[in-house]
Amino acid sequence: MLKLTKVKKTFNIGTVNEKVALDGVSLTVENGEFATIIGSNGAGKSTLFNCIAGSFYVDEGSVELDGTDITYVPDYKRATEIGRLFQDPMRGTAPHMTIEENLALAYLRASKSGRGSAFSRISKEQRSYFRERLSLLGMGLEDRMKQPVGLLSGGQRQALTLLMAATLVPPKILLLDEHTAALDPATAEKVLELTKNIVEENNLACLMITHNMHSALQMGNRTLMMDGGRIVLDISGEERRDLTVDGLLQKFSAGAGKELDNDRILFSK
Amino acid sequence: MGSLLSLPVVISALELGFIYALVALALFLSYSILNIADLSTDGCFTLGCAVGAQVAIMGHPVLALFAAMLAGICSGYIMASLQTKLGVESILAGIIVNTGLYTVNLAVMGFSSNLSLFKCDTIFSLLKNVFGATWYKLITAIIVVVIVCLILAWFLGTRLGLSIRATGDNADMVKASSINPGFTITVGLCVSSAMTALSGCLIGQYQKSCDINLGTGMVTIALASLIIGETLIGKGTMFKRIVGVILGSCLYRFAIAIALRLHIPAECLKLVSAVIVAVAIASPYLKKQIAFQRRKMAAVSARKGGGSGC
Numbered sequence: 001m002l003k004l005t006k007v008k009k010t011f012n013i014g015t016v017n018e019k020v021a022l023d024g025v026s027l028t029v030e031n032g033e034f035a036t037i038i039g040s041n042g043a044g045k046s047t048l049f050n051c052i053a054g055s056f057y058v059d060e061g062s063v064e065l066d067g068t069d070i071t072y073v074p075d076y077k078r079a080t081e082i083g084r085l086f087q088d089p090m091r092g093t094a095p096h097m098t099i100e101e102n103l104a105l106a107y108l109r110a111s112k113s114g115r116g117s118a119f120s121r122i123s124k125e126q127r128s129y130f131r132e133r134l135s136l137l138g139m140g141l142e143d144r145m146k147q148p149v150g151l152l153s154g155g156q157r158q159a160l161t162l163l164m165a166a167t168l169v170p171p172k173i174l175l176l177d178e179h180t181a182a183l184d185p186a187t188a189e190k191v192l193e194l195t196k197n198i199v200e201e202n203n204l205a206c207l208m209i210t211h212n213m214h215s216a217l218q219m220g221n222r223t224l225m226m227d228g229g230r231i232v233l234d235i236s237g238e239e240r241r242d243l244t245v246d247g248l249l250q251k252f253s254a255g256a257g258k259e260l261d262n263d264r265i266l267f268s269k
Numbered sequence: 270m271g272s273l274l275s276l277p278v279v280i281s282a283l284e285l286g287f288i289y290a291l292v293a294l295a296l297f298l299s300y301s302i303l304n305i306a307d308l309s310t311d312g313c314f315t316l317g318c319a320v321g322a323q324v325a326i327m328g329h330p331v332l333a334l335f336a337a338m339l340a341g342i343c344s345g346y347i348m349a350s351l352q353t354k355l356g357v358e359s360i361l362a363g364i365i366v367n368t369g370l371y372t373v374n375l376a377v378m379g380f381s382s383n384l385s386l387f388k389c390d391t392i393f394s395l396l397k398n399v400f401g402a403t404w405y406k407l408i409t410a411i412i413v414v415v416i417v418c419l420i421l422a423w424f425l426g427t428r429l430g431l432s433i434r435a436t437g438d439n440a441d442m443v444k445a446s447s448i449n450p451g452f453t454i455t456v457g458l459c460v461s462s463a464m465t466a467l468s469g470c471l472i473g474q475y476q477k478s479c480d481i482n483l484g485t486g487m488v489t490i491a492l493a494s495l496i497i498g499e500t501l502i503g504k505g506t507m508f509k510r511i512v513g514v515i516l517g518s519c520l521y522r523f524a525i526a527i528a529l530r531l532h533i534p535a536e537c538l539k540l541v542s543a544v545i546v547a548v549a550i551a552s553p554y555l556k557k558q559i560a561f562q563r564r565k566m567a568a569v570s571a572r573k574g575g576g577s578g579c
Contacts, residue, residue, distance in 0.1 A: 079447040092445065094438035096504075101431050105446045108428060118429040165445065 002029040002052065002173050002205055007061035009047055009229075021047040023229035024061070029173065034199050034206040034220030035236075038213065038248075044229040045209045049175045052207075054078045065172055080109050081172040083165030083204075085158065085179040092161030095150030099141060099160065102149050103130045106164035109171075133163055137194065155187030159194060166198045174199065176208040192219065213245045225252050273530050274523075280407055282526040286519030287410040288475060291417060291468035292487055293494035293518045294511065295461040298421075301495065301510075303457045304437035305352075308363030310465055310491060312370030313344045314484035317466025318473035319377040322384045325474060330392045334413075334470055340377075341466025344370060345459040353451035374481060384479040391474035406475065413471065414515065417464060422508045424460070433457045486539055493546040494518035500553055521545065 009022040021044050029035055039045050051058050054075035062071045070078055085092060093102050104122045107130075127145070134142040137159045141152075149157060158179060166174050176195065180188035192215060199206045199220075210216050216223055223240055225233035225248075233251055235243065243251075274282075292314060299307040317337035324333035344366060351362035378384050392413075393406050400408045424430045435443045436453040443450050465487075473479045498517025502509060528541050 074449075076444040076447055076449045079445050084445060091439070091441050094435040094442050096438050097431070097434060101434075102442075104428065105431055105435055105442070105448075108432070109447045119427045121426050121428075 001031055001066055002027070003064040004028075004048075004052070005062045005064070007048075007051055007063065008059045009051060009056070010059055020229050022051065022058070025229070025231055026061075027224070027231060029205045029207060031172070031205050032203045033222055034204075034208070035222040035224055036216040036220050037207060037209045037224045037226060038211070038216045039226035043226040045226050046177060047229075048226070049084070049177055049207070049209070052173070053082050053084050053175060080169075082175065083171035083173070084175040085161055085165055085177065087178040087181045089154040089157040089161065089182055092164065093149045093157055096148055098146050098148055099134070099152075100127065100130060100145040102160065103133075103164060103168060106168050110169040130168075133167060134160075136167075137163060153187075155183045155191060158183060158191050162191065162194055162198060166204065167202065170202040170204060173205040173207070176206065178209050178211065181211065195219075213248060217243060217245065217248065223248070227252075273527060278526050278530065279523075280403070282522040283519055284407045284410050284475070286522040287407070287414045287515065288468055288471045289490065289494065289522070290414055290515040290518035291464045291471070292491040293498070293514045294417070294421060295464040295468070296488070296491045296495050297511070297514050298433075298457055298461040298464070300492070301499070302425075302434050302437050303454060303461075305359045305454070305458070306363065307348065307458065307461065308360060308488060309344060309348050309366035309370065309462070310363075310488040311484040311486070312367040312374065313341055313462050313465045314469040314472075314487045315374045315479075315481065316340050316344055316370055316377070317469030318479045318483050319374045319384070319469075320466070321470030322386055322473045322479040323377060323379075325386055325391060326384065326389050328389065330390050330395060330474060333474070334392070334467060337466045337470035338463040341462040341464070342459045344466070345462030346455065348462070349451075349455035349458040353454055371481070378479065378481065382481040384473075386474060386477040386479070391477065392471075393474060410471065410475075413467075417467070418511050418515070421460075421464075422511055425507045429453075429456065486542065489546055490521065490542055491518075493542060493549055494521045496546070496549040497521055500549060 004025055004027045007022050007025045008020075011017070011019045011021055023044075025044070025048060037045050037048075050056055052063060054070070054073060054077075057072060062069055064070065065078075065081055094105070097105075100122060104126065107126065130145065131142045134145070139156055139159060141156065141160065144151075149160065152160065162179070165171065179195070180191050183191060195208070196219065198204075206220065208219060210219075217240065221240070222234070222236035223243075224231050235251070292310065296307065296310065299305050317340060320340040321333040321337040324330075324336045348362050348366045351357040351365060352359050357365065375382070393409050396409050397405045399405070425434060432443060432446070432448045433453045433456060435446070435448075436450050436457070440450045443453065469484065472483070494517040495514055496517070497520050498513035498515070499510070501516060501520075502513030504510070505513075524545055525538065525541065528538065529535070533541060
């Protein structure tokens, strides 16, 4: 369970460029809950993720994961329990290293529980475990384990990153920052399908930023809308099931207290 | 070629090639893998030589190798700490350490600018009786370098080694794997500095002297070897790339040996090195450009030929 309490983050304090990116955000995400997040550029979605993952520390407020206060825990330590995917498929993998080596590194997150020391090499059992996991992607990557990741397509790299971040060592929470935005529609569909299965199978808590209103309503079981560093809308359950894209836009206007049309906030239907 | 390279010239080029290969391997780790330009190499090389020389003079030539490596690790640790703990840019950190090492090296040498090892045993002289008078230096150098290479190749395949390789490739991904990149940079620089210092120690024992200016320009020479090797061998497995670096180092020494045989005065050698480095670095790019120009010319002339036919 992730719990944010009155999180505040301001950039460039004391300059003309001062910008309140998060304005006292409080949010609780239970295990097994899959929330989609929408909002225009600059609404604070990515800042929210950065605060959760520890890319930077919050100015005020606290971040708790499963009851542990992680507000001042550095990002690489949080990574054992937080998996994250970015829009750029290149960010999650090391291009000059082989698929197998990338997986072995991601698997290091498990080493806290005693699986392999710093001077151990990739074992046979691990290799077959990686193979089995790769075959689940259905992309034929299990036969290319000795190839450098740089040779893979963006979609393949993103699927591999998903595997590394979410299934090899299941995290407590998975953060998806527009992770299909750079992929072609068919590949995006496939990666979204994979995402769905992985989140359901492992009963993860998951937050997904998207600019696609359709998948915002289709994926997961909760939708958050952000504007001006605040969560202006939080819908789930029956109310969400009956909602259409147009209905969502109307609710947004009401929540943000201003008129917005579909184009202006850069959503695609 | 036969008259240009006699057997003693070939042997001494190989000897130096193998010994200096350790510095090239150090840069392979810091520059190619970690993506850090380690400019403390010059000072670190002399540090290894000075520490090794002092320990050898005390009568422990083998212990000298380990003492030199330990000194190198200290130097690497300081360089890494400046970067990861104090936020100093890597190039600046290298320059700072290099400058400081000059005084440290002088102090190690007892504030004299050179030391002589002519009266004491070296690992080379210890093995002279075992391997014979012609080959002993080369065989000793090869043994040390091969041991270092095997350990390095093994190390880069371990989890810690993989983390170090990933740090230069994608630091974000390293963090996502719950590894502190500051830690991997520190380990990587300590290992690379240990190799640089070991090379310095071997050179000191090889030429039976240690000079305060021994390391000057070492980073350029090592970079030349590294790039010659990478250009020839290209990408591949870690082991292949390591072999490539050694090959590059030996080829560089041959180039210098040939330059000397062509009666280029020794004072001009640094300029020759600089030219070799520039050519080695530029050659992959030039190769690509020439291939492209050829294709372009062929395509343009084909188009012209087709046009006149109509």
